[in-house]
Amino acid sequence: MSSDPWGRVDDAGTVYVRTADGEKVVGSWQAGSPEEALAYFERKYDGLVVEIGLLERRVKTTDLSAKDASAAIGHLREQVDAHHAVGDLDALRVRLDKLVETVDQRREERKVRKAQQTEEARGAKEQLVAEAEELAQSEQWRAAGERLRALVDTWKGLPRLDRKTDDELWHRFSHARSAFSKRRKAHFAQLDAQREEARQRKEKLVAEAEALSQSRDWGPTAAKYRELMQDWKAAGRAQREYEDDLWSRFRGAQDVFFQARSEVFAERDTEQRENLTVKEELAAEAEKLLPITDLKAARNSFRALNERWDAVGHVPREDRPKIEGRMHAVERAIQEAEEAEWRRSNPEARARAAGLTGQLQDAVDKLRGQIEKARAAGNNAKAEKLEQELAGRQELLNQALKGLEEFGG
Template sequence: MSSDPWGRVDETGTVYVRTADGEKVVGSWQAGSPDEALAYFERKYEGLVVEIGLLEKRVRTTDLSSKDAMAAIDHLREQVDAHHAVGDLDALRGRLDKLVELVEARREERKAQRARQSEEARQAKEALVVEAEELAQSDQWRAAGERLRALVDTWKGLPRLDRKSDDELWHRFSHARSAFSKRRKQHFAQLDAQREDARRIKEQLVAEAEALSGSTDWGPTAARYRDLMAQWKAAGRAQREHEEELWNRFRGAQDVFFAARSSVFAERDAEQAENLKLKEELAGEAEKLLPITDLKAARAAFRAINERWEAIGHVPRDARPKVEGRMHTVERAIQEAEEAEWRRTNPEARARAAGLTGQLQAAVDKLKGQIEQARAQGNTAKAEKLERELEGRQALLDQALKGLQEFGG
């Protein structure tokens, strides 16, 4: 008979293993010596030790599921409980019991982790829903649309919740996206309609602008172009494919008109500048007639200068008052000279002036006689009254004599 601390072989070849519950039959060995029998079943025991060690390592270091781990533990426990090995089977059961505790602890830990992850996923999805519902009211179509697409990608990367919760949140999320898409579609449909209206209006403006491009009615046409530009701005933008083409036509028509106007105005300005130079020369020639000494010659010379003046044409508006004022000064001097000459040579006026002078001279002489008479009579008061009257008559006489001198005598 052969034995070791954990098993023995009896005379019949039966192999036993020692356990806490007493000896258990391992099996029958008839192929060799008892030592060979114990060695064989000891190797079986070492095999179980290795398998349990490997399972312990897998449970601790890998993400082996609790279900698979328990299945492996049960399988090993069946082998241990079958007593087909010689060794400390109670120690193996103890290790398997501890492994069960570890698996259960890991299962609870994973359960708690899944609960945390689920709650985090719920909060993340609720946040996505809230943001999507806010974006659904946005008018920033491009930015909001891009953000909603990014939210969908984020949603797809989150774990699923329980079916009811996940479906409810997805319904809100999807509804927000649909609401935004509907509003965006309505907006761009309205925008397309507005741009179509703008296109029709601008085509009419272009047609009128092109029709006016050949006009030479400079002032009114330029004013009309300003009106057309104001209408263009008020019309809004047409579709992109039409806007640039219409604008090029509209601007091109204006450029034709304003280029022609600028050319004409440049020629006119050059002509008027030359006219101003000529009129300034004529004004200087007219000013040499002053002062008027020979009225007849001055009148004839001024008439000839004025005829040349009238033939010259327009001068720049801002220079007109000064140069025309110089001519008017000479013209007024000639007119004053003509009036003086007329007064001097008018017989009727001279006769009236002479008659008035004679009457005033007679009145003065009479008053002088009356004053002398009053003083001779000693009537001082009457004399003083007559002297005051004489002063007035004498002043009138002096004025009349001066006027008579203008007539040459």
């Protein structure tokens, strides 16, 4: 018979293990010496020790679910309770009991975290709903539409709440988007109707202009063309796909007439060259308004220059694009300055930009805290994953801060 502190083998080859409840039969060994029998079942015990140690580390250092951890503990407990190993089985039971306590504690902690995350998600979704309902009344069609699409992406990234709450918030969110979409469709439908009306009106103006192009009644016809030009400006813009072609035909008809008049009255060439000199002086005077430092003064000065410009008359045809382009460049600069001034003075747009920046800053700060906790817990994989997410949020924050600077703060 052979024995060690935790087990023995009797003369019949039966292997026993010693426990707090007395000796338990481990198994029967007939294939070799008692020492070999004990060594075999001691190795099985060492295997259990290794498995329990691995499970302890998984529970402490990974996000192993409570359900999976409990199943693994149960499987190991069955092996320990089966007494098919020689060693301190009672110590293994104690370790498994402590592991159960740890898993239960982790389960409760996760419940608390989940409740906190749910509350945070509810608050975030309520903010999204509130912003969507505000945007639903906006007439900044493009900006509001893009922001609503961004809110949808943000919503998709948030965890679900309980079904009743989530459905109610989503209904309000979806209703706000639908309301904005209906208003936008109605607006552009009205705009399309106006542009179609403008197209029909300009078609008639083009027909009148083309009918007059062969006239040799210089004075009255030139006056009629001025009236047509006023009517053209008052008609508004047609659809983009028609506007340029209609303008080309309208302007082309006038060019035919005025070119014929120029050919008949050669002396007008001199007048047009003189007009070019005057317009070059006016263009140079207008260009001195750049860069825009005093918008109101620049606008008033340009208006006065433009009135003088309109009173000058025609210039040689080949010089017209260049000289008109110079005045148009100044006009565009003033318009851009007006738009920039409007954007800077728009409190609603600034508030939205500041709100977005604040949300992104909070998200960045939160991710940094999570990364520090993950590093402290030794969970480098989770920390690296969070750092990748942080990089994306930081880029969005940088863009938002840059946009906010355009509002002067």
